[in-house]
Amino acid sequence: MPALTGYNHAAARSGRRGPASRPWTGRQTGDFMPLCLRIALSALLMFVMAGASGYAQRPEPATPVRAHIAASQGAIVRELVGLLSIPNVAADRPNIARNVTGLVAMLERRGFAAAVLETGGNPLVWGELKTPGATRTLLFYAHYDGQPVDPKGWKQADPFTPILRNGRLEEGASEIPGLAALDRFEPGWRVYSRSASDDKSPIVALMAALDALRATGTAPTSNIRVVLDGEEEAGSPSMVPAIARYRERLSADLMLILDGPVHPSERPTLVYGARGIVDVELTVYGPKFGLHSGHYGNWVPNPA
Numbered sequence: 001m002p003a004l005t006g007y008n009h010a011a012a013r014s015g016r017r018g019p020a021s022r023p024w025t026g027r028q029t030g031d032f033m034p035l036c037l038r039i040a041l042s043a044l045l046m047f048v049m050a051g052a053s054g055y056a057q058r059p060e061p062a063t064p065v066r067a068h069i070a071a072s073q074g075a076i077v078r079e080l081v082g083l084l085s086i087p088n089v090a091a092d093r094p095n096i097a098r099n100v101t102g103l104v105a106m107l108e109r110r111g112f113a114a115a116v117l118e119t120g121g122n123p124l125v126w127g128e129l130k131t132p133g134a135t136r137t138l139l140f141y142a143h144y145d146g147q148p149v150d151p152k153g154w155k156q157a158d159p160f161t162p163i164l165r166n167g168r169l170e171e172g173a174s175e176i177p178g179l180a181a182l183d184r185f186e187p188g189w190r191v192y193s194r195s196a197s198d199d200k201s202p203i204v205a206l207m208a209a210l211d212a213l214r215a216t217g218t219a220p221t222s223n224i225r226v227v228l229d230g231e232e233e234a235g236s237p238s239m240v241p242a243i244a245r246y247r248e249r250l251s252a253d254l255m256l257i258l259d260g261p262v263h264p265s266e267r268p269t270l271v272y273g274a275r276g277i278v279d280v281e282l283t284v285y286g287p288k289f290g291l292h293s294g295h296y297g298n299w300v301p302n303p304a
């Protein structure tokens with residue numbers, strides 16, 4: 001099954017984040033979601049819409065879908081804020097269960113047949129939206145868990161109480177109050193919260209894309225399946241057995257991984273092929289500090 005993704009997120013799992021695993025550094029952290037739903041929606045719509053091809057150059061032409069999205073900004077962001085407000089550290093089972101309940105409801109509101117797929121760890125949230133006459137099935141993957149949180153490291157009271165800033169925090173952006181009541185958002189504004197970008201906004205963007213299609217009378221041409229992982233940031237230990245166990249429900253002609261950053265061009269981006277990751281733990285023994293090779297060379301153990 002081919003897989004499309006924004007970047008190789010598998011290489012950026014919990015505890016292994018670093019520049020080498022993030023080809024587009026600086027554009028995504030687990031902490032903020034640039035208000036780029038416009039971008040994410042465009043990318044999703046490319047796949048879901050009939051006859052769509054290529055991507056839009058800015059300024060984007062007016063279309064019924066874009067008009068619907070523009071008029072729905074408040075509702076879309078409020079749905080995201082609601083999801084972000086549920087803590088989602090993988091080991092926090094009670095709150096993971098609250099996420100699962102919320103996600104099932106989110107899918108069912110869009111007409112998905114939704115199910116909770118139990119695993120040896122946190123459950124997968126699964127949904128299917130069938131399209132009459134469709135011969136192709138798309139499987140969208142995203143994850144609803146987030147990295148562990150140390151609130152002391154945050155510039156806001158609570159990582160699970162989303163706030164809105166008028167730009168990037170590191171560039172001195174200030175908070176815009178009243179997030180929940182706003183209906184218009186400037187493109188540069190950002191929602192800050194754990195998992196705002198990684199990886200809850202893609203879930204909400206997919207739902208919003210489907211809403212936009214429905215509202216404008218554009219029917220998908222494919223069956224749509226969704227699987228939402230609850231342990232990605234913990235290394236997805238339950239995923240491999242779950243794939244075998246739920247093979248029928250997870251089968252598809254194409255898989256899209258919604259778990260990547262915005263490209264620096266801010267254009268919708270699809271990356272073909274997602275590689276995995278191989279871990280190696282290597283223990284070496286040697287001196288605790290630098291030793292002069294002229295004095296110690298050849299007889300002190302040298303791990304190099």
Ligand SMILES: [Zn+2]
Nearest residue numbers: 009198199259
């Ligand atoms: Zn992720």
